[in-house]
Amino acid sequence: MSLRPFNDLISDPFTSSENEALLGKIYTKLESTFKNYVVQEFDRSCDAMKLIAPVEDNTVCQSSYNLFRAILVSSFEKEDIWKASRFAVHGAYKWDRFLPWVQDPNDLIKFLTHHFSIQAKGEDEIASESIQDTLRALAYASGEVTIEALKKFDPTDKSFVEGIRKAFENDRPFQTRKAALFLLPIIQDRWFDDSLKEDVMSDDQRTEFCKNWASAVDGIEHTYDVKKAAGSTLFSMLNSSKWRSHIAEDKWKLMEWFTVLPEESKPFHACKKNAEILPWLKSKAENPTEGEGKNTAKANQGLMKLWLAILWLDYVTLPEAVSDQVLETTKVVISKVRHDVNFVTVVMEAEKERYQTELKEYPLWSIDEKATALRTRVDNLNSSMEKFLEAVGETKPF
Amino acid sequence: MDLNAATLSKGRYRPPGSLHRNIPWVFGFIVEALSLVLQAALLFIAYILADHLWSQDKGAVSMTVAGAEILCIVLIITTTIAPTFFTIFGGGLANGIRKAVRAFVSAKSGRDDFKPRTTPKRQPSILSTPDEKGEKVEVVLSQDIPLVFKKQDVDWKGFISDSLCIAWMFDRTFDSDKVTVILDFIPDVIWHSGICNVPVATVFHIFEKCFSYSDGNAALIPRLQDRAYASGRALVHLVIQRKCIGEENGDPLKEFRGAQRSYSWRAYDKDLDSILHLVDRLLGNNQPINWSGYKFSEHHQRWLSHILLYRAWDHLCYSPKLPEDVEAFVTLALSTEDVHPAVVTDCLFIISLVIGLPLHVDDLAATDKRCVPSTIQ
Numbered sequence: 001m002s003l004r005p006f007n008d009l010i011s012d013p014f015t016s017s018e019n020e021a022l023l024g025k026i027y028t029k030l031e032s033t034f035k036n037y038v039v040q041e042f043d044r045s046c047d048a049m050k051l052i053a054p055v056e057d058n059t060v061c062q063s064s065y066n067l068f069r070a071i072l073v074s075s076f077e078k079e080d081i082w083k084a085s086r087f088a089v090h091g092a093y094k095w096d097r098f099l100p101w102v103q104d105p106n107d108l109i110k111f112l113t114h115h116f117s118i119q120a121k122g123e124d125e126i127a128s129e130s131i132q133d134t135l136r137a138l139a140y141a142s143g144e145v146t147i148e149a150l151k152k153f154d155p156t157d158k159s160f161v162e163g164i165r166k167a168f169e170n171d172r173p174f175q176t177r178k179a180a181l182f183l184l185p186i187i188q189d190r191w192f193d194d195s196l197k198e199d200v201m202s203d204d205q206r207t208e209f210c211k212n213w214a215s216a217v218d219g220i221e222h223t224y225d226v227k228k229a230a231g232s233t234l235f236s237m238l239n240s241s242k243w244r245s246h247i248a249e250d251k252w253k254l255m256e257w258f259t260v261l262p263e264e265s266k267p268f269h270a271c272k273k274n275a276e277i278l279p280w281l282k283s284k285a286e287n288p289t290e291g292e293g294k295n296t297a298k299a300n301q302g303l304m305k306l307w308l309a310i311l312w313l314d315y316v317t318l319p320e321a322v323s324d325q326v327l328e329t330t331k332v333v334i335s336k337v338r339h340d341v342n343f344v345t346v347v348m349e350a351e352k353e354r355y356q357t358e359l360k361e362y363p364l365w366s367i368d369e370k371a372t373a374l375r376t377r378v379d380n381l382n383s384s385m386e387k388f389l390e391a392v393g394e395t396k397p398f
Numbered sequence: 399m400d401l402n403a404a405t406l407s408k409g410r411y412r413p414p415g416s417l418h419r420n421i422p423w424v425f426g427f428i429v430e431a432l433s434l435v436l437q438a439a440l441l442f443i444a445y446i447l448a449d450h451l452w453s454q455d456k457g458a459v460s461m462t463v464a465g466a467e468i469l470c471i472v473l474i475i476t477t478t479i480a481p482t483f484f485t486i487f488g489g490g491l492a493n494g495i496r497k498a499v500r501a502f503v504s505a506k507s508g509r510d511d512f513k514p515r516t517t518p519k520r521q522p523s524i525l526s527t528p529d530e531k532g533e534k535v536e537v538v539l540s541q542d543i544p545l546v547f548k549k550q551d552v553d554w555k556g557f558i559s560d561s562l563c564i565a566w567m568f569d570r571t572f573d574s575d576k577v578t579v580i581l582d583f584i585p586d587v588i589w590h591s592g593i594c595n596v597p598v599a600t601v602f603h604i605f606e607k608c609f610s611y612s613d614g615n616a617a618l619i620p621r622l623q624d625r626a627y628a629s630g631r632a633l634v635h636l637v638i639q640r641k642c643i644g645e646e647n648g649d650p651l652k653e654f655r656g657a658q659r660s661y662s663w664r665a666y667d668k669d670l671d672s673i674l675h676l677v678d679r680l681l682g683n684n685q686p687i688n689w690s691g692y693k694f695s696e697h698h699q700r701w702l703s704h705i706l707l708y709r710a711w712d713h714l715c716y717s718p719k720l721p722e723d724v725e726a727f728v729t730l731a732l733s734t735e736d737v738h739p740a741v742v743t744d745c746l747f748i749i750s751l752v753i754g755l756p757l758h759v760d761d762l763a764a765t766d767k768r769c770v771p772s773t774i775q
Contacts, residue, residue: 019739022746029753041753044718048753051725054733055742 020059026052027063034067034074034084042080049087053094061098064091072107085111086130093133099141105149108134116163128173135167135179138186147186155187156200165205168212177216182225184213185232188267192240199242206246210237214248224260231257235267239274252303258310259354263373272314275321278329281307305333305340309347315384327391334392341392348388352381441467560587565595577604578625584632585701593640601636605629605677609661616661623666630661630673635705637680642708660685669698679723687723689730696738703731703744710748720752 030049033041049067052060068088071081089111092100102108112134119127142150155161164187166172167180184191191200201209217230234254237243261268271277285300311318311326318326333340355378362371444467451460564587567580581601608626609616618626660683662674672694675687694702710724720728728745731737 019743019746022743022750025755026746026750026753029755033753044753047719047725048749051720051728051732051745051749051752054729056735 019057023052023057023059023063027067030067031070034071034076037075039076042076042084046084046087049084049091053087053091055091056095056097058098061092061094062100064088065093065100068092068111069104069107072110082111082114086126089130089133089137093137093141096136096140099137101143102137102141102146105138105142105146105153108137109150109153112138112163113157113160116166117159119166120159120162128176131163131167132173132176132179135176135183139179139182142186150186151189155190156196156198161191161200165201165209165212168209168216170212170215174219178220181213181216181220181233182229185229185236188233188236192236192243192267194240194242203246206243210243210246210248210251214251217251217254227257227260228262230254231261232265232267235261235265235271238277239267239270241276244277244280249299252299255303255306255310259351272311273319273322275319275325278304278307278311278322278325282329304329305343306347308333309344312344312384312388313348313351313381315387316380330388330391344388345385348381348385352378352385355381437470441470444470561589561593561595565597568597568600574625578628581625581628581632585635585705589639593636596636598633598636598640601629601633605633611659614659615663616659617664618666618670623670627667627670627673630670630677631701634673634676634680635701638705638708638712642712668692669695672698672702676723687726689723689727699731700738700740702727703741707744707747707751710751714751720748724748 026048030045032038033045049064053064065088068085071085071088074081076084089108112131115127115130115134119131138146138150155164164180164183167176172180190196213233217226220226231254234247234251235258237247238255258268281300281304285297285304308326308329311322312330315323315326330344355374359371359374359378362368362374366372444463448460448463448467451457451463560583564580564584567576571577571580581604584596584601605626608622608629609618611617660678662671662678662685665671666674669692672687672689672692675685678685679687706724706727710720713721713724719725728748731741731745
């Protein structure tokens, strides 16, 4: 038997299996305390949970989540349950590195709603961290099943709306605002639904909310995921006649992010089929609202042209009412500035190229669902381009 | 020479019984052989003398010399050759003789310093009663609760030698460099109940002399910074561990309390500052320790987490809550990235103690064993 050199010995990290086993012991004991309703162990269990919560480790996060679920169904007093579950949720969702999949969002929503309500009562210090952790859980760790379950939940409840609204405020921590930004696409179907009998917010609150949302978007690096989440929310707002007018002026340009939205993006498709949007943007471009300068009017014109180009991408699939608007508006725009034809053509060419690049990942004879959809998109785009050139009196693209 | 590494390799990170492998036994054998050669030479001279007397017709004298020679041979065989033989080929008799000698010495002095520790005289604990002391206990982390401890035979001789060596060196060494080396060695020793032999008062006086005093505050004498660190660390280590594993559960620093002076009022060096804060706390000045203000060296942090595990164990024996300083340390250590896994393990042990998972922390072998790779048995 040969001994390893001492230096090797001292730098030898302790086996993670030992820590894993230790963690296993600790969490088994904690769970048994709550499952078996051991009242005299409660304080010490909370102390231990508080100490262990900062550990960034997959086992800790997953075990904390399981513990959270055990705590919620335990027989302790309500306040004790909330106190213990705060530590458990923090242990599970304190940071982005390890996020256990949410198995049942109802537990977390119940927890979140309670903390929104105590925040509204002025106990922000207690609730703030828990709210951030829960938003992070729902926004980042929701699988498809969870998202479906979340859709069944009514996010228009007053205290919930108030809580989310507050989460976007400028004085909230960056991580809270970021998580709320990512949660919004999951709940926006109900929030920005014009058919709701009762408005989720007053007009003033909408304006303020849109301003805070815009500031949250500005305060974060525009990664692919951020563009996807923010773009989706923007089109949801645009699709709603109640929200459209509250969108911050400088955030209209986020429409440029339409390329990152998935094909199945509901708000984007809904906007394209919505016959109210193009006339609204047209009027905005022609009649800038009071207080807006010439630049804003010019920006609005650019916006309207971008939307026009987006609509031309799907011209052949648009409802008749919208396609008629597109044709009519295009003629008006082209008659004023002829080289806008080039702008629309460039957008269409760029999209076509994108589809073709994506299509190259599949064999030419692929019958894959995505490949088939991409081929259809390219065909539709070709037809749309022909229609566009015909409408503007060109025979071939510039 | 990397002294620290050497001391650690002989102490804390040493597999049981390795000290004997480290001793140059060949040299010892030669030294023992020299005495045998000398005795053989004396026997030979005695034989020549007896033969000469016989040839001179002095039979009675010659017989007396021959009888004395035979007696000497029997004595040499029983006292030297047989133990040497058993040391090499078995050791049973040699150990038996040593134990007999030790029992005799203990009976004479009324002390039994290194016997396995009996149940400590503590107040009823919220934790389960620790296992018997003085035996190496391996924590077997199975999935069952409570933790199961697997006892193993431990050769304590190496550890006893270490602690005896420290006490002995303190008695005879006055050279300041050597004293610093001894102080540095103290936290690396695997302690047992023999820790009571190390004079805490001496260590405290060495520590005290590293400061000048004015207006009730202690100011570090700059050239003695290393010594202050070594003596402070040794002092904290001894006091905390003595409370945990010593025979007496009282306050080893009782006589020094009440001096109303602060050592940590001024900042010097991150590692040293943390020591000074701990010394202040042990002396009764309960200033809150701001761990987040420190950036420790890895070696220091590992020592700190280890000694705080002991502090936690001791404190939880009479209080349901962790001391603030330990709690803050655990929180900070577990929130920090790139912390050494050994520190994490110590913190997890502390958390285990909080929820009452039985843990044999007063036997360092239980935790230090973790450092021994599986290749070393």
